[in-house]
Amino acid sequence: MRFSGNIVDGDCHATDDGVVWMSQGSNIESPGDSCDFGESSDMVNMTSAQLRLDALADNGGETETHLPMMGSVVIDAITAEQCTEVLPGSEQRLVSRPQGIGCDVGSVEVVPAP
Amino acid sequence: MGGFTSRTQIRATEPQRVPADILSRMLVDEFLPVYDVSDAVATVVQAEVATTWDALMQVDLIEVGRTRPMVGFLGALRALPEVVSHLLHGESPPQAPQRLRLHDTTNFPFGEGGGIYGSDALRFYGGDLSLSSLGLIEVQNSTISNNAANRGAGIHSISLRMTAWNSTFSGNVASDEGGALYIGGTTLGASTTHLTMSTIAKNTAPPGQRRPRGR
Numbered sequence: 001m002r003f004s005g006n007i008v009d010g011d012c013h014a015t016d017d018g019v020v021w022m023s024q025g026s027n028i029e030s031p032g033d034s035c036d037f038g039e040s041s042d043m044v045n046m047t048s049a050q051l052r053l054d055a056l057a058d059n060g061g062e063t064e065t066h067l068p069m070m071g072s073v074v075i076d077a078i079t080a081e082q083c084t085e086v087l088p089g090s091e092q093r094l095v096s097r098p099q100g101i102g103c104d105v106g107s108v109e110v111v112p113a114p
Numbered sequence: 115m116g117g118f119t120s121r122t123q124i125r126a127t128e129p130q131r132v133p134a135d136i137l138s139r140m141l142v143d144e145f146l147p148v149y150d151v152s153d154a155v156a157t158v159v160q161a162e163v164a165t166t167w168d169a170l171m172q173v174d175l176i177e178v179g180r181t182r183p184m185v186g187f188l189g190a191l192r193a194l195p196e197v198v199s200h201l202l203h204g205e206s207p208p209q210a211p212q213r214l215r216l217h218d219t220t221n222f223p224f225g226e227g228g229g230i231y232g233s234d235a236l237r238f239y240g241g242d243l244s245l246s247s248l249g250l251i252e253v254q255n256s257t258i259s260n261n262a263a264n265r266g267a268g269i270h271s272i273s274l275r276m277t278a279w280n281s282t283f284s285g286n287v288a289s290d291e292g293g294a295l296y297i298g299g300t301t302l303g304a305s306t307t308h309l310t311m312s313t314i315a316k317n318t319a320p321p322g323q324r325r326p327r328g329r
Contacts (some may be wrong), residue, residue, distance in 0.1 A: 003309050006312050010315070063256060
């Protein structure tokens, strides 16, 4: 199972030894370290205070999302260059990436206050 | 009955361009970018809602496709690159499912796959659920939330290729394993599952049921 640029607020479990978790970078796991996110751009053992994900809500777009709050480690955690390689274009709400100096990890890109 | 609509939130926006590193583009992608063949079959019956729902869940979508030549032709055309690719690599092309009832793809309220249950072939694309013979689940720009199942409350995928990006899995509750995702079938499903730029949060599975991860 390959991961790129995801937020996993929870954990990963395999039911047999044949399952391989393969990070391709820029993933964030909270609160533990269970998904083999071992790339230098990955962040693990993040606390909820560091993750600062707001509740599922209407944040614009067609679907409800978890918006990272100000100060969240996910904001601009991916360099603009890396972001272009991972997933160019826009995020879940169709807001273009990046906003600010880099891309946010996860499905939502926070638009900085003007 | 009818838990699919009342328990599940699956909405999405218009499809985006598929990233080149996820699916290689082919000529057919220009003309048939997705399995978007539509066909309408209307049958008026005088029956209780529950009876009608039960009958609906037994409809075999494979059989419907067989009786609609245009649907079958376009489906086969879309599958052609995949089949040819497998043959060129000396592999056996994926076989179409023999039967695909709605009952096989959704199982409520506490079965397997609260949001999406894929036993052979599902393609979830920008809010539309369509069926293919390729053993593929695609989820993009979608939120799969507040589903309940024994396994894989968000998505239950067995021996499928699955790709999800720009999507949110939230508040899904599994009574056994896999709150957000349950990926089974290590030879194909787990090794060909890609999760990109997505948020998995607030999903739950009982701690006592979890098994250690194999390293």
